[in-house]
Amino acid sequence: MLGFSVNGKRVDLDVDPSTPLLWVIREHLGLTGTKYGCGMAQCGACTVHINGEAVRSCVAPASRASGKAVTTIEGLSPDLSNPLQRAWLEEDVPQCGYCQSGQLMSAAVLLREKPSPTDDDIDEAMTGNICRCGTYPRIRRAIHRAAEMVAKGGAQ
Amino acid sequence: MIGRKMMGENMSRPGAGTGANTGIERRNFLKFSVAASGGLLIGFRFPGISMLASAQQALATAFMPNAFVRIGTDERVTVIVNHSEMGQGVYTSLPMLLAEELDADWTKVGFEPAPVDPKYNHPAFGMQMTGGSSSVWSGLEQFRQAGAAARAMLVAAAAQQWNVDATSCRAESGAVFHGSNDKLTYGQLVGAAAKLTPPAHVQLKDPKTFKLIGKPIKRLDTPEKLNGKAVFGIDVKLLGMLTAVIARPPIFGAKMKSFDDSRARSMPGVRKIVAVPAGVAVIADSFWQAKMARDALRVEWDEGSMASFSTAQMMQDFRERAKSPGTSVRKDGDAAAALSNAAKKIEAVYEAPYLSHLMMEPLNCVVDLRADSCEVWTGSQFQTVDRANAAKVAGLPNEKVQLHTTFLGGGFGRRANPQSDFVVEAVHVAKAAGAPVKVIWTREDDMAGGWYRPAFLHAIEGGVDASGNAIGWRSRSVGQSIMTGTPFAAMMQGKDYDPASVEGIDDLPYAIPNVTVESHQAEVNVPVQWLRSVGHSHTAFAVECFVDELASLAQKDPYQFRRELLLKQPRYLGVLDLAAQKAGWDKPLPNGMGRGIAVHFAFGSYSAHVAEVSVTDGKIRVHRMVCAIDCGQYVNPGIIAAQTEGGAIFGASAALFQELTFENGRLQQTNFHTFPVMRMNECPQIETYIVENNEKPGGIGEPGVPCAAPAIANAVFAVTGKRIRRLPIRLTEAV
Numbered sequence: 001m002l003g004f005s006v007n008g009k010r011v012d013l014d015v016d017p018s019t020p021l022l023w024v025i026r027e028h029l030g031l032t033g034t035k036y037g038c039g040m041a042q043c044g045a046c047t048v049h050i051n052g053e054a055v056r057s058c059v060a061p062a063s064r065a066s067g068k069a070v071t072t073i074e075g076l077s078p079d080l081s082n083p084l085q086r087a088w089l090e091e092d093v094p095q096c097g098y099c100q101s102g103q104l105m106s107a108a109v110l111l112r113e114k115p116s117p118t119d120d121d122i123d124e125a126m127t128g129n130i131c132r133c134g135t136y137p138r139i140r141r142a143i144h145r146a147a148e149m150v151a152k153g154g155a156q
Numbered sequence: 157m158i159g160r161k162m163m164g165e166n167m168s169r170p171g172a173g174t175g176a177n178t179g180i181e182r183r184n185f186l187k188f189s190v191a192a193s194g195g196l197l198i199g200f201r202f203p204g205i206s207m208l209a210s211a212q213q214a215l216a217t218a219f220m221p222n223a224f225v226r227i228g229t230d231e232r233v234t235v236i237v238n239h240s241e242m243g244q245g246v247y248t249s250l251p252m253l254l255a256e257e258l259d260a261d262w263t264k265v266g267f268e269p270a271p272v273d274p275k276y277n278h279p280a281f282g283m284q285m286t287g288g289s290s291s292v293w294s295g296l297e298q299f300r301q302a303g304a305a306a307r308a309m310l311v312a313a314a315a316q317q318w319n320v321d322a323t324s325c326r327a328e329s330g331a332v333f334h335g336s337n338d339k340l341t342y343g344q345l346v347g348a349a350a351k352l353t354p355p356a357h358v359q360l361k362d363p364k365t366f367k368l369i370g371k372p373i374k375r376l377d378t379p380e381k382l383n384g385k386a387v388f389g390i391d392v393k394l395l396g397m398l399t400a401v402i403a404r405p406p407i408f409g410a411k412m413k414s415f416d417d418s419r420a421r422s423m424p425g426v427r428k429i430v431a432v433p434a435g436v437a438v439i440a441d442s443f444w445q446a447k448m449a450r451d452a453l454r455v456e457w458d459e460g461s462m463a464s465f466s467t468a469q470m471m472q473d474f475r476e477r478a479k480s481p482g483t484s485v486r487k488d489g490d491a492a493a494a495l496s497n498a499a500k501k502i503e504a505v506y507e508a509p510y511l512s513h514l515m516m517e518p519l520n521c522v523v524d525l526r527a528d529s530c531e532v533w534t535g536s537q538f539q540t541v542d543r544a545n546a547a548k549v550a551g552l553p554n555e556k557v558q559l560h561t562t563f564l565g566g567g568f569g570r571r572a573n574p575q576s577d578f579v580v581e582a583v584h585v586a587k588a589a590g591a592p593v594k595v596i597w598t599r600e601d602d603m604a605g606g607w608y609r610p611a612f613l614h615a616i617e618g619g620v621d622a623s624g625n626a627i628g629w630r631s632r633s634v635g636q637s638i639m640t641g642t643p644f645a646a647m648m649q650g651k652d653y654d655p656a657s658v659e660g661i662d663d664l665p666y667a668i669p670n671v672t673v674e675s676h677q678a679e680v681n682v683p684v685q686w687l688r689s690v691g692h693s694h695t696a697f698a699v700e701c702f703v704d705e706l707a708s709l710a711q712k713d714p715y716q717f718r719r720e721l722l723l724k725q726p727r728y729l730g731v732l733d734l735a736a737q738k739a740g741w742d743k744p745l746p747n748g749m750g751r752g753i754a755v756h757f758a759f760g761s762y763s764a765h766v767a768e769v770s771v772t773d774g775k776i777r778v779h780r781m782v783c784a785i786d787c788g789q790y791v792n793p794g795i796i797a798a799q800t801e802g803g804a805i806f807g808a809s810a811a812l813f814q815e816l817t818f819e820n821g822r823l824q825q826t827n828f829h830t831f832p833v834m835r836m837n838e839c840p841q842i843e844t845y846i847v848e849n850n851e852k853p854g855g856i857g858e859p860g861v862p863c864a865a866p867a868i869a870n871a872v873f874a875v876t877g878k879r880i881r882r883l884p885i886r887l888t889e890a891v
Binding site: 127 | 381564596
């Protein structure tokens, strides 16, 4: 049995611990917001947090989550109240939307580490997340906007 | 009802067979609570969660005056959209058209994908499909008429109730008013309106009174794309569903001779391993199990005639081919004579490689095949074709096959496949599976699976007179047709060349008196099809780079040279001037930086880009792209800006990084590391400027792509003095 918490809830699963965490999240837990894009940590669509750290779940064996706290896009906020989600709405970021879960999960770690990120910080944190529709300019603006919301307070 | 069955089955399988005890219930609880609250949790609606909401609504009394709109007693207006949402915003722009004429309360408007039915056919193309940057212009009348008809019936119902003349009533924001006191909401009028006959003729609004059309309204599908709720094809889950991964031929046209599954079949979760026309399908309980077992198969292939295929040799053949005259596409004056009399002339050969669409969501398809029915869930751009092809394999009449369109994690043309390859194979697998099945392509399967943008070569010769006036142009294009041999050959309109091969050259807009355009069709057994901006994706590169070369020959500024040749083309000139002006064309740039310009017409719209580029230590960096777009009358300028930005990045990715090559019949690229996409740290600042006019509406999904490559290549010339004649751009190949 493999035990960890997902979005604050304890789960115990009878799965092969070498299965990539991505597929355990998607297929065993039914949380399909986390996406498959490449299977080799190239595109970032599968980004989740393990104990607050951004992880490419397509190459992380499920065992890596054992005893830890996993957060997926479904756990970012229950009601789109996270400043990043609000900023993404304001900037009308998504097009097809497929990569956006991963983009948001990477951005969430960035904002926690660097509450006022520079463009270079954004480049560094977000370059592992591919968007084929080309929403990068809006993602950049939305991250800055979210940072402003947090700085002004009242966003949490 | 796309969502009802799916949701229902999800709900009835709490953790089935997984040992999970939280995820699925929790997820459904969230969906339920959000749907039930209408998203009021956070102060705005959640239209796309509509899967459940609309199923519920359908059970309640609803007014459905036509195929495109349903209004519930709960005031919810659901617009049924016959085009697929693949990022281009049709789940917002088309509802805007309907809601405008309906005088709906926009906060109550949601969307739902249309089922497959002739009444949802594309008005211009006669089938249900999404492509050609045509959704908005083709839906303009359709959706406005549908909204206006519904409004007329609601107004008539209110007038009846008040016993007044309908012309004395007015509709506004989801309600009908009479005088200063009488008000009935659309929800209150649903029952009465449903009894009325739809009007034969409706009056559309004067554009001056538009409240939604022309405004940068936020997309309706954004919320569910920020919390993991949006359902893409790969997310569909049915009760008892199995997952399949297919061992596919390593070479196009290779046939499976035999396979050894002695290891694979005893691997955990594997249910069946079976030969299908697409290869050998491994059907298992989960994707990872299916993939691991697929990788453990040993398949022997009859490699066939493509076993020695190489793109290097193919391009060499194309170069030879271009030395002889091709099929005549256009002939103005006498280009041969003009070129022989030219004071100065130049020849250049431009090459563009095979490209993968590379949607972020790899291909997938879910099929539930029963004795007398078949249900398909997938992100399709080609509903009519896909359903018919699925029905053929299922051995069922079309009407027994339901195809549910999910969100598409990108399309770019790949999900409009003339043979429905990814749907047909899933029906074959479902036949063998004996249970609902989801076929998932790995990224590598998707990239190697063909149906690429064809590789092209354009050999161009041009000349100027002693005063620097362009006097002659002769171009020869060599490449595969995307139409020949498909059911879409009719789109060649009886021509002896494929118009998609030469679009963007055949309508060369420059005032050059002698122009010859020729086409050679290459026969290569690599499956090809339309990719975002189709022929324009390579012709604009050749044409706009060559025009720059002509400008150099004439010793003129590339912008001014184009201007002089476009004086009788006001809309080309409009975008060209706008882009040049906004970019500050005449303002000097720091050393090591340069600007390039390009202008192009595609899919009914005019586009111009100015790129600012630096070259440092042999590395190209695009810093800024200024885009001007003239798509005539427009619906949502926010979406136009987004599509123009995305188009520029899509074009820049191809220009800077992307190439598919074959050696010994085998594709050399496998995933994002060998077929890169532009990333955040490489992305330029992009500015979009829209030309305001009253012209006929054009497309927007594709017109932003073509100018990117030539604008960047011309900017590289401005920095380095070297010409780029092959994509992707490699400074080592510059001449």
